[in-house]
Amino acid sequence: MSAEIKPNQVRIFETTLRDGFQSPGVNVSPEHRLEIAGLLARMGVDIIEAGFPISSQENFESVRAIALAVNGPVICGLSRTGPKDIDRCWEAVEPAGSKGGARIHVFIATSEIHMKDKLHMTPEEVVRHAREAVTRAKQYTPDVEFSPEDASRSDFNFMMRVVLEAVDAGATTINIPDTVGYAQPEEFGKRIVEVKRRIDEHIGKDVVVLSAHCHNDLGLATANTLAAVMAGARQVEVTINGIGERAGNTSLEEVVATLLHRPDFYVANGAPLFTKVDPQYIFEASELVAKRSGMVVQPNKAIVGINAFAHESGIHSAGVQANPLTYEIMKPETFGQRQTRIVIGAESGHSAIISRATELGFVIKDSDRIALTAKVKEYANEKRRALADTELEQIFAAFTGEVLSENIFTVEHLNLSSSDQNSEAEIRMLMGGKECVVKGHGNGPIEAAINAIKTATGLNIDILEWSGKSLEGGAKADSGSEVTIQVDGKRISGYAENESVPYAAIYAYVAALNTARRTQQRTTKVS
Numbered sequence: 169m170s171a172e173i174k175p176n177q178v179r180i181f182e183t184t185l186r187d188g189f190q191s192p193g194v195n196v197s198p199e200h201r202l203e204i205a206g207l208l209a210r211m212g213v214d215i216i217e218a219g220f221p222i223s224s225q226e227n228f229e230s231v232r233a234i235a236l237a238v239n240g241p242v243i244c245g246l247s248r249t250g251p252k253d254i255d256r257c258w259e260a261v262e263p264a265g266s267k268g269g270a271r272i273h274v275f276i277a278t279s280e281i282h283m284k285d286k287l288h289m290t291p292e293e294v295v296r297h298a299r300e301a302v303t304r305a306k307q308y309t310p311d312v313e314f315s316p317e318d319a320s321r322s323d324f325n326f327m328m329r330v331v332l333e334a335v336d337a338g339a340t341t342i343n344i345p346d347t348v349g350y351a352q353p354e355e356f357g358k359r360i361v362e363v364k365r366r367i368d369e370h371i372g373k374d375v376v377v378l379s380a381h382c383h384n385d386l387g388l389a390t391a392n393t394l395a396a397v398m399a400g401a402r403q404v405e406v407t408i409n410g411i412g413e414r415a416g417n418t419s420l421e422e423v424v425a426t427l428l429h430r431p432d433f434y435v436a437n438g439a440p441l442f443t444k445v446d447p448q449y450i451f452e453a454s455e456l457v458a459k460r461s462g463m464v465v466q467p468n469k470a471i472v473g474i475n476a477f478a479h480e481s482g483i484h485s486a487g488v489q490a491n492p493l494t495y496e497i498m499k500p501e502t503f504g505q506r507q508t509r510i511v512i513g514a515e516s517g518h519s520a521i522i523s524r525a526t527e528l529g530f531v532i533k534d535s536d537r538i539a540l541t542a543k544v545k546e547y548a549n550e551k552r553r554a555l556a557d558t559e560l561e562q563i564f565a566a567f568t569g570e571v572l573s574e575n576i577f578t579v580e581h582l583n584l585s586s587s588d589q590n591s592e593a594e595i596r597m598l599m600g601g602k603e604c605v606v607k608g609h610g611n612g613p614i615e616a617a618i619n620a621i622k623t624a625t626g627l628n629i630d631i632l633e634w635s636g637k638s639l640e641g642g643a644k645a646d647s648g649s650e651v652t653i654q655v656d657g658k659r660i661s662g663y664a665e666n667e668s669v670p671y672a673a674i675y676a677y678v679a680a681l682n683t684a685r686r687t688q689q690r691t692t693k694v695s
Contacts, residue, residue, distance in 0.1 A: 176441050178427060179403040180420065181379060182208050183217040184457060185234070186246055187417055188407035191463060198230040200460040204408075205234045207456060208241065211449040213420075215242040217273060217405075221260035222253045228260050235264035242269035242311065249276045249301035258308040265309060272305040272312050273343075274298070274334075278327045279318035291326060299333045306338035313341035315381065320344075320351040324359070331363065332370050341377045341403060342367060346392055349385025349415060356382070357395035364400040379403035382418045384410060389418040394426060397434065397441060408457040409465050409472060421450045421471040421503065429498055451504035459611065467635065471503055474633055513554040514545050527658065528557060528683075529690025530564045540567050556650050556663035558679040561686065573689070575682040576600055577625060584613035584670055593617035593674075597624050613670045618677065629653050631677060636669030649673035655684040 173179065185205060189196050196204075201219075208216055216238065219231040235243045243264035247257035254272060261270040276287070276298050283289050289297070298314065305312045314334035316327045331342055344363055346356060364378050380396035380403070382389040393404050410419030424445045431440030454472035458465050467475045510520050518541040525532050525540070532540060543563055548555055555563075565572050580603070581596040593608045593616040608620025614634070622628055636649040649672035652661045662680030666672035 173402075176436050176439050177402070178397055178423075178441050178443050179214040179377070179379075180212075180424070180443050180445055181215040181217060181244070181381075181403050181405040182213040182241075182407070182420060183381075183405050183417065184208070184407040184411065184420075185230075186217040186219050187405075187413065188409075188411040188457070189461065190413050191411050191416070191461070192413075194411075194461045194463065196460050198226060198233060201230045202233055202237060204453075204456060204460060205238045207449065207453055209238050210446075211453060212444045212446050213241055214444065215244050215271060215403075217244045217246060218261070220246045222247065222256045228256065231260040232263065235261045235270065238264070238268075240268050242271050244271035244273050244313070246273045246275065247301070247305070249274060249297040251304060254301060254304050254308075258305070262308070269311055270309050271341075272309055273315065274301045274305055274312065274339075275315040275317050275345075276301070276330075277317035278322040278330050280323065281321070282318050295330055295333055298330050299337050302334045302337035302339050310338075310340065312339050313343055313379070314339040315343040315345050317345055318347040320346040320356065320359070321348070324362070328363065328366055331367070335367060335371055335376055339376070341379055343379035343381050343403070343405065344396070344401075345381040345405075346383055346389075347381075349383035349389060351382070351388070351392050353388060353391045353395040356380075356392045357399040360396045360399035360401050377403050379405060380418075381405035383412065384415040384417065387415070389416070390422040390426070393418040393423055394434070397423075397427075408453050409463065409469065411457065411461065411463050419470070420445070421454065424450065425471050425498060425503070428502075447502050448504045451500075471498075472505075474635060511554045512544060512548070512560060514548040516544065516548075517541070524557070524560060525564050527687075528561055528564060529687050530568055530570070532564075532568070536567070540564070543567060553648075556661040556676070556680075558660075558662040558664075558676070558683045561683050573686060576685050577621075577678050577681050579675060579678050582617065582671060582674060584617060584674075586613050591616040593620045595620045595624065595674075597621070599625065614673050617670070617674045621674075621678070621681075625681070627681070629655060629681065631673075632659065634673050634676075636673060639665065647672050649676045651676045651680060653677065653680045653684065655681075656688065658684070658687065660684040660687065 185201050205216055218234040219227045221228040221231045231245050243261050245257040245261045247253040257272050264270040276294055283294055302312055302314055316330050319327055367376050378401045380393050380401045382392040404423055406420040406423055407417040408420055410416040424443055427434050427441055434441040465473055467473050512524055518537045521541050521544050522532050522537055578598040583594045585592050591610055591613045596605045604624045606620045606624045608616045610616035610619050632652045632654055634651040639646050639648050647669045648665045649669055650663045651673055652659055660680045660683050662676040664672045664675035664679055
């Protein structure tokens with residue numbers, strides 16, 4: 169594999185399917201794991217750690233299915249040092265050997281607390297297990313990775329003794345894990361420098377690839393990983409959305425975006441460091457992993473959060489509208505994000521509010537701008553949140569004297585049901601005065617309901633973004649949801665409240681459909 173690696177390339181070792189899906193409460197089906205692996209391959213990751221084959225029969229079958237079906241990346245399985253673990257791991261990944269490559273990733277802990285209280289092994293036993301495990305794995309494949317678990321809390325000299333034993337036994341990649349998120353960037357970088365120096369002196373310069381695997385317990389996973397890259401690591405172990413055990417792992421999108429946008433800083437031998445990942449797939453991957461895992465992406469998550477390219481402040485909105493570079497160092501389109509989002513709320517300025525009114529098809533007189541801005545801010549202050557287009561439409565219509573046409577789509581009855589395998593929705597709708605009863609199925613109640621509405625309306629319009637939260641104040645409707653759709657290139661957001669978030673999301677979706685239809689009519693008249 170080393171011959172295929174270009175100078176200054178940082179390899180992306182993607183472990184969403186293994187470490188990411190070890191997140192508490194996450195249980196993703198083999199079919200959906202294969203779906204994600206296919207997207208990771210299209211994205212251009214170098215190695216996919218597909219699972220931990222010895223952990224269960226389903227995990228074994230999932231890893232093997234990925235090894236059989238996915239082309240391009242090296243397919244890797246994780247293994248403890250026991251012979252049965254290694255044999256089972258190879259059985260799972262072996263089909264990938266004739267394609268992108270098959271890797272066995274062997275690990276054993278080297279910190280005192282892990283050796284004593286978890287492994288119940290002496291240091292000498294750990295050394296022997298590491299050597300024998302790598303030797304056995306090497307009989308199956310030339311591509312063997314070794315990790316001294318809890319490396320950042322291990323005695324450095326002992327850890328290096330184990331690492332060099334693994335190198336002598338044939339390990340071609342040495343991964344230094346900050347297993348519990350304990351390390352600090354400067355400290356971790358220095359450790360990587362010294363590990364690389366000793367390995368290079370022992371076996372030759374750049375014969376072994378050095379890797380970093382960092383957890384986010386102190387919020388430093390990405391910082392530690394990038395410190396490792398600067399120190400000479402040329403493989404990084406990451407997950408989509410940074411998911412994983414406890415506080416998660418290093419986020420793929422953060423590392424890729426940083427190397428892409430700071431080529432001036434991440435430099436080696438006079439040239440920028442880079443990855444092979446196509447960033448256009450990042451937002452799609454984020455959405456897919458969130459959907460299949462059930463782990464919602466926090467709104468302010470770097471690169472992929474709903475607020476990552478959103479602005480409400482009047483000063484920021486005006487700046488971004490004049491030149492996005494005033495407040496955005498990256499383009500959302502680079503990562504497959506749809507566009508910069510100007511949020512209308514209590515902090516919005518009149519330029520953003522008037523711009524949104526125009527986009528929804530309203531004509532606002534210059535003399536009315538200040539008064540309309542005051543109306544919007546007053547309503548936003550009352551609601552204590554940003555406003556959706558369905559609400560703005562009501563404000564703009566009342567302000568301009570427009571009588572809104574009747575809703576084309578109305579939900580008269582909605583029933584959602586879910587099981588572990590599938591969800592079902594039954595909807596009775598009025599469409600232009602005609603009643604229609606439809607059913608839909610999907611992965612979750614919202615998807616099931618959207619599929620039913622698509623059948624009823626004939627409109628193939630998906631939800632681009634959605635968020636839901638509980639409301640304060642003891643209102644009858646104690647949940648609110650906002651959804652965003654796209655019709656004819658225009659993004660339209662809808663908001664609704666209900667006793668449950670999924671129901672609110674569906675009503676918000678239908679409200680957005682109606683606003684989108686009226687916007688079409690309004691803009692046609694204006695043009």
